[in-house]
Amino acid sequence: MIKDITLGQFFPGNSLLHRLDPRIKIILTILFIAIVFLAKSTLSYLLVLAFTIALIIISGISFKTVLKSLKPIVFVLIITSALNIFWTVGDDLIFSFWIIDIYAEGVNFAILMVLRITSLLIGTSVLLTYTTSPIMLTDGLERLLAPLKAIKVPVHEFSLMMTIALRFIPTLIEETDKIMSAQKARGADFTTGSIISRAKALIPVLIPLFISSFRRADELATAMECRCYHGGDGRTKMNTPHLKVIDILTVSVFIVICVIIVMLNRFA
Amino acid sequence: MNKKQFIQIKNVTFSYDEGTGQLPSPAINHLSLDIEEGSFVAVLGHNGSGKSTLAKLLNLILTPTSGEIYIDGTRITDPDLSDEDVLNIRKNIGMVFQNPDNQLVATIVEEDVAFGPENLGLEPSEIRRRVNSALETVGMSDFKRHSPHQLSGGQKQRIAIAGIIAMMPKCIVFDESTAMLDPSGRREVMDTILRLNREQNITIIHITHYMNEAMLADRVVVMNEGNLLIDGTPYDVFKNVDLIKSAGLDSPQQFDIIYELRRKGHDIKMPESLKTEDCAKVVYDYYKRTTKD
Structure with missing residues (x-):
């Protein structure tokens, strides 16, 4: 029974996302979070949604699995949308009963919030936890944080x-x-x-x-x-990943999307 | 044949709890022992006879209280030994321990095998080459992307051995490496050990409780109270059934039978070798001889 505990939620595979350099994936995740929070207009939200769906497709992980992972946050989603629906005061009253007044702005905002939270969760897990083995993640973090060694952080x-x-x-x-x-x-x-x-x-x-x-x-x-372990000094690594064209390309795509989102915000 | 002595232990004493004021009984007591390059030495002894302490002295996990140890001509008991020298000694004397679980560091087999060479600071391509050939040697190439907890005890122990071979040591010390394995795992590991000794001429020191494993060695050393009790070829050692038993050990079953029969007054010749067939032959000869009369 106790053996069923899975560590993290890594799904082994060989998709583009699986093959990316773990360092790049950590950077991409940060970029993705930026993208989600940059989106302000409906149009840019739609793009974020399309982008998230595209990521799921690329990762090769089934939609069912991804949706299942949303289960723990259903409660958060309900509370957030309820708060937005019932407590937002706007101009466009669409429903009124007893002390409950619901405005179109509130509904609108609730939908956007739910979209934001779900795409945030799905995007980061598809980019990082689902497609990166814990060991790759540790390795990626070590390399990414390697410059901190200069200030004596024991990376x-x-x-x-x-x-x-x-x-x-x-x-x-x-x-x-x-x-x-x-x-x-x-x-x-x-x-x-x-x-x-x-x-x-x-x-x-x-x-x-x-x-x-x-x-x-x-x-x-x-x-x-x-086995001759003597700390990190003078140690080499068997696998030294070199950045491939695809890594650079993916980062560029993410930056381009970032820019598009900012532009779309203006059109709203 | 005049072979080079790879390990020379000269009058070494080691006691564990120093500084307690009282005189502890030493784990190793004025021990002198030479081990030839390329030989396969089995070390026997009951619990607390100093076998494991001896192993730990050889690669400087412990330093002797007194006496000298030379490895490949280097005096490892030199107090002015640099860190680099220590690493060099540990590189040359690999150690495989009892519990395979507590030796594996990484979550992927090939990463674990690479741990030693990575510590030596080798080039990535050289590490890759060594990892592949080490896994090949122990017959675990198919498992290189597995995680250790998916493997059986014998397989894990072979990975631990591969991790040591990848450092290309001249000598490997097996500290009861077969003790926690089931019979098939034990056979896998023994086959690997024999192959390393014969094909790659690696000096093997095999500490064990199993007499049938010791019989495979070129030389058997029996320890008792931190010193040598008997030292010789497996046949010469196991011939001394009384002495073996006094050291708290069992002699191999086939010798045991003959010993018991002789003790009961049956006039059986000592067999010419430890082989089961030879032992069976002397018993059979005796049987034929006595029933004829």
Whole structure:
């Protein structure tokens, strides 16, 4: 049961978005957020929507999966639109009942807000989390932040910590499972009782888990030392991604869209 | 044949808890041992006999309390050893540990194999070449894009070995590397070890609890209380069944049977080798001889 936890939401594939340099994808995500927030007119919103849909198609991830990922924010969407619909005061009254006055501006604004939030979420996840493996993401961040080493930010150490954490998540999940089974066999009860008693029941799971993690950490450190690890200095990488034409091209497309959005805002 | 001594251990003592004031019993006690280049040495001993400590002394994870260790002519016990020298020693003496899970660093097999060469600061193309050939050597090329938790114990241990081979060491120390594996995983790893020794002439030090693995070695060293108890070819070592048993170990099953029969007063000759067939032969000969009368 506990094994079903998927880490991040990476969908392996071989689409254009999958093949882009992770550094570029991080930059693209920032650009995409800028695009979404730059859009002001209906026309530019339509373009953002079309662009988001285009991204989904390019990524090769099914619409169903993408829409499913919106589930957790449905509540946020409802609240946002309700607030906008009921509390915006405009000139064009379209519905009035008791103390409720609904104006066209409010409805309009609510629709735009919902569009903005959904495209923001879909765009960033399709660009980054769905199409980039956690390891690529860590790698991309390390390279992107490499200049910070000059001001003594331990970029390499952080990225190695991330990698090791990612590496050990399945191992520790397996171990938790094993310890829980062992405690169950001794009569531990994790499923009934109040929240407090259930939390208390987890203590005998967490303590052995912590102890074994420390032991693992110690062994891993020795093994790393044996493999000549001596910090990030003088270290090379097997995969040094070079920016390809396609990377530059994609960034250009994004910038062009940015510019178009700003222009469309004027036409509204 | 006059082979070069790759490792020379001279009168080394090592005790763990220094500074507690009391006299701790040393984990390694005035040990002297030479290991030839290209040989396959199995180290046996019960728990706490100093086997793993010995392994950790060889690549400077631990430094001896007294005594000298030379590796390939370099005195590694030199207190003025530079960081570069330390790296060079660790590059030449690879270590594979017991738990494969606690040795793998990366989430992708080939990235993990590349970890060692990356630490050495090699060119990316050279790293790629070494990773591919190391995975080839351990027969795991098909799994290079897998993540370690998808693999079996034996496969993970082979990846750990590949990670060491990619650094191109002259010697690999296996610290009970087969202890946590199932029989098929153990066979996979032993096959790999034998191949490395025979085909690439890598010196192997294999610390183990399994007598049938020790039988495959050129030389068996039995440790007890931090010192050598017996040292010789597998046959010479296992011949001393009494001594083996006094060190808290079991002799190989076929020798055990003959030993027990002889103890019961049956006049069986010692077999000529450790091979099961030879052992069976002496028992059979004895049986024929006695039933004829």
